[in-house]
Amino acid sequence: MSTILVTGGAGYIGSHTVLQLLENGDQVVVLDNLCNSSFESLKRVSELTGKEVTFVEGDIQDSSTLDDLFSHHKIDSVIHFAGLKAVGESVEKPLLYYRNNVYGTLVLCEAMAKHNVKNIVFSSSATVYGDPTTLPLHENLPTGQPTNPYGQSKLMVELVLRDLYQSDNSWNIAILRYFNPAGAHPSGRIGEDPNGIPNNLMPFITQVATGKREALSVFGDDYDTHDGTGVRDYIHVEDLANGHLKALEKLSEGVGLVTYNLGTGQGYSVLDMVREFEKQSGQAIPYNIVPRRSGDIAACYADPKLAKEELDWTAQKGLAEMCRDSWHWQSNNPNGFK
Numbered sequence: 001m002s003t004i005l006v007t008g009g010a011g012y013i014g015s016h017t018v019l020q021l022l023e024n025g026d027q028v029v030v031l032d033n034l035c036n037s038s039f040e041s042l043k044r045v046s047e048l049t050g051k052e053v054t055f056v057e058g059d060i061q062d063s064s065t066l067d068d069l070f071s072h073h074k075i076d077s078v079i080h081f082a083g084l085k086a087v088g089e090s091v092e093k094p095l096l097y098y099r100n101n102v103y104g105t106l107v108l109c110e111a112m113a114k115h116n117v118k119n120i121v122f123s124s125s126a127t128v129y130g131d132p133t134t135l136p137l138h139e140n141l142p143t144g145q146p147t148n149p150y151g152q153s154k155l156m157v158e159l160v161l162r163d164l165y166q167s168d169n170s171w172n173i174a175i176l177r178y179f180n181p182a183g184a185h186p187s188g189r190i191g192e193d194p195n196g197i198p199n200n201l202m203p204f205i206t207q208v209a210t211g212k213r214e215a216l217s218v219f220g221d222d223y224d225t226h227d228g229t230g231v232r233d234y235i236h237v238e239d240l241a242n243g244h245l246k247a248l249e250k251l252s253e254g255v256g257l258v259t260y261n262l263g264t265g266q267g268y269s270v271l272d273m274v275r276e277f278e279k280q281s282g283q284a285i286p287y288n289i290v291p292r293r294s295g296d297i298a299a300c301y302a303d304p305k306l307a308k309e310e311l312d313w314t315a316q317k318g319l320a321e322m323c324r325d326s327w328h329w330q331s332n333n334p335n336g337f338k
């Protein structure tokens with residue numbers, strides 16, 4: 001049994017990961033400032049698992065909070081989810097994003113080094129590949145030019161972690177590049193709860209289904225894809241969460257620095273998603289084709305082989321489960337955790 005510090009553990013991916021860690025018998029300490037989440041998610045995780053989570057409300061940028069936390073809890077490893085993730089907002093407020101995501105990670109790593117905790121799993125994103133020139137995307141491809149400060153902040157942290165490892169190879173670092181998370185815990189008790197108008201496709205679709213939004217805007221139908229709409233690699237959040245447990249196991253072998261894609265390897269278009277969601281939910285999803293969204297790319301999907309070979313991890317759940325579980329969550333919680 002290990003004790004894991006989960007930063008950003010009250011959020012969407014964090015809460016699903018905390019649940020699996022508890023089910024695995026690990027002790028969990030969550031550090032979250034609740035800027036994009038609520039404590040309710042962790043309360044429900046405790047209800048679902050029958051286990052307690054230690055919660056510290058605080059900011060990763062605050063070194064005294066971290067000092068205190070590492071002094072009071074014997075942490076074995078850190079899973080670092082805490083970050084801001086709204087692409088559009090990052091264009092308007094780049095300094096906020098660089099401060100929170102990059103500076104926050106520096107403060108966290110400094111505290112880890114000070115307390116001799118040197119195992120970290122970091123939430124990166126397929127956005128670090130930029131606009132792909134070859135597909136599927138595998139980890140050895142050079143990183144590209146992310147089109148916004150959010151994406152840049154992920155790439156910057158990857159570079160920081162690489163330099164950190166170069167300087168001291170007693171660190172064990174897993175960089176996980178997520179493709180497009182979707183779905184929710186099958187209980188319908190926890191799920192994605194975006195603030196305001198959702199940027200991402202699945203939460204927008206589920207809000208159209210509940211009647212909260214009138215119609216989906218499909219951003220462009222003239223891409224070079226099978227039906228002209230954007231193609232992405234959607235991955236069930238439970239599979240994604242499980243990838244973190246596998247990454248922790250790998251770190252415990254003392255692997256150094258490793259980078260893995262977490263995706264299914266299968267791309268689906270926006271219209272594929274709409275059709276599957278309608279099938280699974282029985283709800284009609286009206287949509288309008290509108291111009292392309294700036295910064296969007298035609299297609300993006302993973303080569304997931306490396307994670308299979310080295311982590312013994314493959315995504316188990318398909319699009320039907322993602323749509324069914326997203327709908328189950330949203331229809332039971334039309335206002336999210338509120």
Ligand SMILES: NC(=O)c1ccc[n+]([C@@H]2O[C@H](COP(=O)([O-])OP(=O)(O)OC[C@H]3O[C@@H](n4cnc5c(N)ncnc54)[C@H](O)[C@@H]3O)[C@@H](O)[C@H]2O)c1
Nearest residue numbers: 008011012013032033034035036037059060082083123125
């Ligand atoms: N959801 C996605 O599509 C996606 C894709 C790729 C990468 N990621 C990354 O995965 C991580 C988790 O994403 P998510 O979808 O669960 O987002 P989320 O917003 O639901 O969770 C992030 C959590 O971090 C907390 N947080 C933010 N800044 C903090 C700070 N300075 N100190 C303490 N807590 C802070 C928020 O309150 C929230 O609970 C993020 O780093 C995100 O960038 C997400």
Ligand SMILES: CC(=O)N[C@H]1[C@@H](OP(=O)(O)OP(=O)(O)OC[C@H]2O[C@@H](n3ccc(=O)[nH]c3=O)[C@H](O)[C@@H]2O)O[C@H](CO)[C@H](O)[C@@H]1O
Nearest residue numbers: 087127180181199200201204217218219230231270295296
């Ligand atoms: C430019 C941008 O935002 N990039 C972020 C967004 O990528 P993505 O653009 O991959 O995710 P997304 O969920 O915003 O969009 C998926 C697909 O749906 C399309 N779509 C989306 C919403 C909508 O209302 N209508 C519509 O047609 C969109 O054009 C794309 O083809 O999310 C990722 C994580 O999941 C990363 O965080 C990316 O950095």
